[in-house]
Amino acid sequence: MLFYICILVLISLVVYEIYQYKRPAIRLIHKESEEIIQILQRCPSIFTYFPTPYLNGFLHTVLSTFKHPNEKHSSNKETIENTGMSIDWIDRGHGIDKNKPLLFIMPGLTGTVEDGYINTIVSEAHKQHFHNICVYNYRILQKGGDFTFKPKYYNYGLNMNPFNQDDTYRDYEHFEDDVISNKRIRVDLPADLHHCLSYLKQKYHFNKILAIGCSYGGAQLGNYLGRFHNITLIDAAVLVGAPNQMLINQKYLSYFMDLALTKILKRKLKECNPKVECHLRYPLECQKVINRAYSSTWISEFDANFVIQLYGYKSVKDYYQHFSLANRYPLINIPTLCICSEDDDVCHIKALSENLLQQSSKNLICIAKAGGHIGFLEGWKTESIWFPKPAMEYLRLFAEIHYKHH
Template structure:
């Protein structure tokens, strides 16, 4: 048989396959079924796993198993998107943005600056009709985030279902307000967070008060908790996708692919946020040099470290890393991280330190990326992170007193 005849026979075969449909072919159906079974076996054996729960005390572990069972259940990442970068990149686009109507408040700071708080009062709460005792959840967004982020909106929606009140802490200059002083924010300096926590507590001193921080917001929250110990009005806290060691985070994000996908974009976002207030910094910082930064590390070296008085970038990154303060946390804290998070490498997660503090629980999933944790076929309404948040804050509000009796 010559090539022309072979080509003709192949063409006739393909035309027949198209005409009857791929599924009409026993070979095609067998291939699809075979691939599906193989993929399902691989997914169930290697991808879907229970998270690792690391606690510093048996009582906290039992409490979470009883009242926050999601932290011990198998996490099933979205079957078509479980890889770290895919989860990280898709979440902002695929998850919904529940509508939230905020009440704005500007809080004055000791240095003459201002902080914008966005309140969701939940005045229609049926579970807590008395506003003075309605549980309050303080939410801290990530590096360039605000109250408009989808993960913040989801937390507020879940808190609304529980009957709680929420208040979002927007970092200086990030939510559209003017800077009144030449100062922005960093995760090592907790002064603004201390001001906000005391302010919120003074408004509702009888209400259970909790906090949740995401990414850099979680780093700031942990640094605050490590500094304050038990001397905080917060009853409990949760963090999600925290960067535990700033040096390790920076090194991971500077790998070529991660730099291309994440680092450069976040750097431009940081530059844009400070360039809006450029006139406030020109006397103390070379803003032209700042605007030429190509990475977060370069931005921090040229802007953040200089603004907050650090001699070197290493001094700032050492002070910013929450792993060194974890041992001093004095209230119950749950920390959810994925070990495949390129923003926070698994080798930098302070597992041994967590084991030494009875107030700390690490929940470590095998997959989930950075603020990803997508699950289900089409993860638009809820993520694993959302379920952890809801169960944990509810457990601490309704059953937190049990911890002291264990």
């Protein structure tokens, strides 16, 4: 009897794999428009994805971290005043040309200019003839980041329009009252992003800024595009594996992935906080928060013990609700490509919120049947990572100064 059950299970698995192999690799969601049709015609890589058929989402996620392009990139860091933020300029010996657009790359939560997927994006950007390329280092969990929060740069989001209590940029209701009255600091990453982009625009006078955000970087970018839609400094954007509804993502996160991600975050925090320099990087009152973060087992505990304390949120729930993208999508008014995967173990497909994504005619949603979290390995031998190809093709459309829709 057991033998027959095993045979049935095996047959079912084979049938399922054949079905997965045969069905289209990607599904597109968008409002019909002449602009979208033109974009799809000029982005052929969207339709060429062939995910490695024997990999599941977890393996896509893990194995892609070992992929590095052959091209070697050099970079030099530029700090953004005393904000604790910085950018790494990718240089091929040509310097910065203000007459050409800037490609602004936002890594995931623990990502850096050295990560394989970031280097793959850069290599693809070079193929698409991008000249000015930089990688953003935001304050949280970045090695070398400055957490002393020198005035005027902490509470930056609150101070954007201090005389208007209804200012949509501030979102007061999710933050503790003592943060609002300046008794504690508040970190507002989308507001930080606006400050960084303003600095670059004022200093270099780029004719356009085009951005791609991966995972947590995509969350910041999407939040910025929605919250700051009236003053955004970005002309077109790509979001890859961004968390649409963080409460749902947390609900469907596997125990193993939860443990693994928490361990990565704690290791990254230790890199940011060497004991010898601790008093230089953090306010004294934050040290007990950091110590509690080291004892966390799960993501939600790490967020409760460290992230919301540093950001100034009332609760983990407030943080997840405020930093999720779902309610921001209808407000996005620049061309935005959203790439995600059905088997993403970190940002679950059930959190996608397709109905909200479709409310903006500017959004083009590309859902891959496989790819994991920022993985998207393709070919029988996992020859390459797919997502940078359509992402750079898409942004290249809007890099042309005389593109007729811009």
